Amino acid sequence: MEEISEKQLSILKVAERLFADQGFHGTSVRDIAQEADVNIAMISYYFGSKDKLLESIVKYRMKASQKFIQDLLVDDTMKPLDKIYAMIDRFINKMMGEQNFQCIMSREQLNSEKSPVRDLIWELKREMLGLMQPIVTDAQEAGIFHKDIDVVMLMTSLFGTIHQIIPAQKLLRNDPEFSDLDEATFKENLKQRLSIHLKKLFKAILTHEF
Incomplete structure (x- = not known):
């Protein structure tokens, strides 16, 4: 998507939080306008509709990863x-730092009804996979990763592992092991454990080394 202004970003973040808390259908444009301290006409001017606002959130969050x-x-x-x-560390930090967005992603992907947003998510995911594949396949051709x-x-x-955590x-x-940790320290500890686990797993799969 095109570069966005601070005001647009503020509206996106408010909408993201409300969509995560209340669901897309449970959130009105009026709710978003009140929380973002803007008028409804401004949201319409920037995004056109509530559907387009949700599409903008998805594009904004996934653009940086691409x-x-x-x-x-x-x-x-x-x-x-x-x-x-x-890549592992990037997505651990991103997904655990954007939990409202992950909530929206889960709901939309599980939506049994055909929707432009669900189709957009899968289109962007296919694009992401297409970008990731050469990292593996190029190393396979070089004999670094197994075939x-x-x-x-x-x-x-x-x-899936990050999403589950x-x-x-x-x-x-x-867990008693973490009961004395403050929230920030606990989250960093969890990210580190997840990073170590996934790196060991991926090394074993890609190189057959443990």
Whole structure:
């Protein structure tokens, strides 16, 4: 999407939070306008409709990740496994830092009704996978990664594991091992554990080394 102004970004973030808390259909444009301290006409001017506002949220959140993968792909200074590690850390930080967006993504993808937003999410996901695949396939051709790798399942393991840990945080927080940690320290500890786990898993799959 095109560059957005601070006012547009403010509206996007308010809408994202309300869509996550109340659901898309449970949130009105009036609700968003009141929370963002703007008039309804301004939202209509910037985004056109509530559907287009949701589409803008999806595009905004996924655009930066696409750019990150594109830059990673052409970086000749990094080894393939280091690129994979960088991607793991990127998505751990992104997904755990954007939990409202992850909530919206889950709802829209599970929506049984055909919708432009659901179709947009899958289109952008296909584009993302298309960007990620060469990181693996180029290393396979160079003999660095093994040939017997299902790239789709590999990426599903990455996103699925991170996605699962988000709602599990409350359960893990009750573990006596973490009860004395403040919230920020707990989250950093959890990110580190997840990073170590996924890197070990991916190294084993890609190189057959543990």
